[in-house]
Amino acid sequence: MSCRNAFMPLGLAAVAIQAFIRGENSRRKLTASSCSVEGPNNDPQQVDYTNMMHSVVKIQRWWRYLLRMKGTNAAVLIQLHLRGWMAKQLHKRKVQSAILIQSHWKGHLARKHTKTQLLDLRMRMAKSAANVEESQRLINRLIAALSELLSMKSVTNILHTCATLDMTTELLQKCCEKLVAAGAICTLLKLIQSVSRSIPDQQVLKHAISTLRNLARYPHLVEILVLSPYCMETIVMEFLRNKEDAYFVIVDLLKKMCQTPAAKDMRNPRTVRENADKRLKEVVELLRLVSHA
Numbered sequence: 196m197s198c199r200n201a202f203m204p205l206g207l208a209a210v211a212i213q214a215f216i217r218g219e220n221s222r223r224k225l226t227a228s229s230c231s232v233e234g235p236n237n238d239p240q241q242v243d244y245t246n247m248m249h250s251v252v253k254i255q256r257w258w259r260y261l262l263r264m265k266g267t268n269a270a271v272l273i274q275l276h277l278r279g280w281m282a283k284q285l286h287k288r289k290v291q292s293a294i295l296i297q298s299h300w301k302g303h304l305a306r307k308h309t310k311t312q313l314l315d316l317r318m319r320m321a322k323s324a325a326n327v328e329e330s331q332r333l334i335n336r337l338i339a340a341l342s343e344l345l346s347m348k349s350v351t352n353i354l355h356t357c358a359t360l361d362m363t364t365e366l367l368q369k370c371c372e373k374l375v376a377a378g379a380i381c382t383l384l385k386l387i388q389s390v391s392r393s394i395p396d397q398q399v400l401k402h403a404i405s406t407l408r409n410l411a412r413y414p415h416l417v418e419i420l421v422l423s424p425y426c427m428e429t430i431v432m433e434f435l436r437n438k439e440d441a442y443f444v445i446v447d448l449l450k451k452m453c454q455t456p457a458a459k460d461m462r463n464p465r466t467v468r469e470n471a472d473k474r475l476k477e478v479v480e481l482l483r484l485v486s487h488a
């Protein structure tokens with residue numbers, strides 16, 4: 196490879212020298228022919244020399260034209276592509292601007308045409324809400340269904356009630372507060388403890404855990420949830436048992452519960468010991484009362 200690299204410059208130099216010598220020999224022959232040609236213009240040697248010179252001039256002119264056009268064509272091609280790209284970008288911006296203007300205008304027309312209909316619909320809804328009986332309101336119906344949740348025998352009714360609780364607590368904070376005041380947390384915890392491993396019961400479990408998660412979104416309600424009896428035990432047990440879709444809901448619920456000050460106090464060993472001592476004292480007092488009775 197090194198020998199080849201060393202030979203190539205020498206080969207190019209030899210080719211250049213040969214080209215120069217051959218050109219010089221051709222020019223000398225032409226010069227000698229032009230000097231030696233004497234006689235009338237119709238002499239065959241004079242005619243051959245003139246035709247040869249004309250051919251050489253034509254070849255030179257054609258070659259110079261090719262060299263000039265090569266650079267010109269490259270510049271024209273670059274300009275062509277650049278102008279085409281700029282035209283496409285300009286057209287694209289115009290189309291996007293037209294679409295934006297059309298969307299805003301169509302939205303304005305739609306709002307203008309439906310404004311009267313929306314006002315009429317809101318008035319009718321307000322009138323209907325004013326005439327509804329207290330027992331038929333959504334929150335009161337939910338509280339009534341919650342009170343009967345543990346006594347229901349049909350899994351379909353239980354699933355429908357839990358799904359409704361899940362949806363309403365996700366949308367309305369007022370419903371969450373009233374449900375907690377009505378004892379929804381204890382009811383849902385008992386329901387979670389009573390479900391089996393069947394598919395319908397797992398759906399009920401998922402909605403019940405999701406409802407507790409919706410309640411835990413509000414700081415003043417998550418404190419009540421953490422301090423509820425057997426809450427942490429029930430949630431952790433389901434966290435260990437469940438590996439289905441409800442697993443991720445339970446993880447989110449535990450994360451929200453562990454961020455509360457009450458949960459941090461429960462994780463404190465001193466607080467745990469004090470709570471255990473307090474409960475043991477209560478048990479001793481109850482046993483003493485029972486023995487005396």
